[in-house]
Amino acid sequence: AQSVTQLDSQVPVFEEAPVELRCNYSSSVSVYLFWYVQYPNQGLQLLLKYLSGSTLVKGINGFEAEFNKSQTSFHLRKPSVHISDTAEYFCAVSVRRAGNMLTFGGGTRLMVKP
Amino acid sequence: DADVTQTPRNRITKTGKRIMLECSQTKGHDRMYWYRQDPGLGLRLIYYSFDVKDINKGEISDGYSVSRQAQAKFSLSLESAIPNQTALYFCATSDLRGSRYNEQFFGPGTRLTVL
Numbered sequence: 001a002q003s004v005t006q007l008d009s010q011v012p013v014f015e016e017a018p019v020e021l022r023c024n025y026s027s028s029v030s031v032y033l034f035w036y037v038q039y040p041n042q043g044l045q046l047l048l049k050y051l052s053g054s055t056l057v058k059g060i061n062g063f064e065a066e067f068n069k070s071q072t073s074f075h076l077r078k079p080s081v082h083i084s085d086t087a088e089y090f091c092a093v094s095v096r097r098a099g100n101m102l103t104f105g106g107g108t109r110l111m112v113k114p
Numbered sequence: 115d116a117d118v119t120q121t122p123r124n125r126i127t128k129t130g131k132r133i134m135l136e137c138s139q140t141k142g143h144d145r146m147y148w149y150r151q152d153p154g155l156g157l158r159l160i161y162y163s164f165d166v167k168d169i170n171k172g173e174i175s176d177g178y179s180v181s182r183q184a185q186a187k188f189s190l191s192l193e194s195a196i197p198n199q200t201a202l203y204f205c206a207t208s209d210l211r212g213s214r215y216n217e218q219f220f221g222p223g224t225r226l227t228v229l
Contacts, residue, residue: 032216043220044117044166045159051216090156094216100217104143104156 002027002093004105012111015083021076021108023091033074033101034092035065044090050074061085086112117141119223120205127172127228135190135224146188148172148180151202152163159202163188170196174197195228202226 007022025031032051036044048059055067064075074091091105118139127133149157159172161180167211169182177199181189185219192199205221 004156006156026220034121034217034221041222043222044206045220048218049217101159101162102157106156107156 001021002031002095002103004091004103006089006091006105006108007106009106010109010111012113013081014113016080018079019077019081019085019094019110021110022075023076023105025072025074025093025106027072029095030073031093033061033065033067034073034094035059035074035076036090036092036104037061038088038090038107040087044065047076047089067091081110081112083112083114085110118184118205118207118219118220120203122223122224123222127227129196131195133195133226135203135205135219135226137188137190139186139205139207139219139221141183141207141209141219143207144185144220146182147176147206147209147216148188149173149204149206150199151164151204151223157204160190165199174225192226196228197228200226200228204205 003026005024006076013019035092037047038044047053048057050057050067058064065076088107090107092102094102116190121136146164148160151157160178163169163182166182203214203224206218208218
């Protein structure tokens with residue numbers, strides 16, 4: 001079975017500063033990787049995903065993530081955050097086989113301060 | 115209009131009551147899912163359905179049941195609610211076709227409180 005660990009439950013950061021949200025996964029087989037964002041009182045929406053190919057993936061709202069197979073990581077980065085990026089971010093993994101079942105990490109709350 | 119809708123959005127109920135949460139989608143997806151979200155635990159899968167006749171238990175199905183009334187509708191029931199079922203519940207859909215085949219689309223959530 002696969003698992004996902006988000007190492008930080010909360011990340012406070014000042015506006016316009018860079019940010020990295022960390023995600024590590026465990027799986028005995030190849031995986032697909034995802035980052036979802038949840039704004040207050042809303043459902044989750046996809047930020048970006050890694051399926052194959054280039055290990056640097058660009059998503060919406062200026063976010064990007066890098067897949068590192070040797071370190072089993074998929075960290076999310078943004079060079080300059082805005083107040084509107086305040087939200088909860090979830091890393092998720094699915095195994096490369098029929099079906100697309102997701103296993104989620106515990107989430108990281110990004111708090112952008114003025 | 116939203117592609118995935120959930121009703122009710124908020125519900126307060128008492129221990130022992132039966133409650134149903136409903137999910138409808140207009141995306142035409144075959145696959146539907148129910149998750150619960152608890153602080154620090156992320157989202158955990160309760161049940162999933164790959165089509166109307168295919169329903170499967172997820173990681174935490176005890177105390178829950180589901181019904182797939184049609185391709186577009188997937189309901190979650192708590193037969194006898196208990197306080198530790200207080201959580202935020204999400205419905206999601208997905209499809210294996212097209213460029214977004216590995217993406218799940220989420221509803222806005224139902225906040226359930228069991229007193």
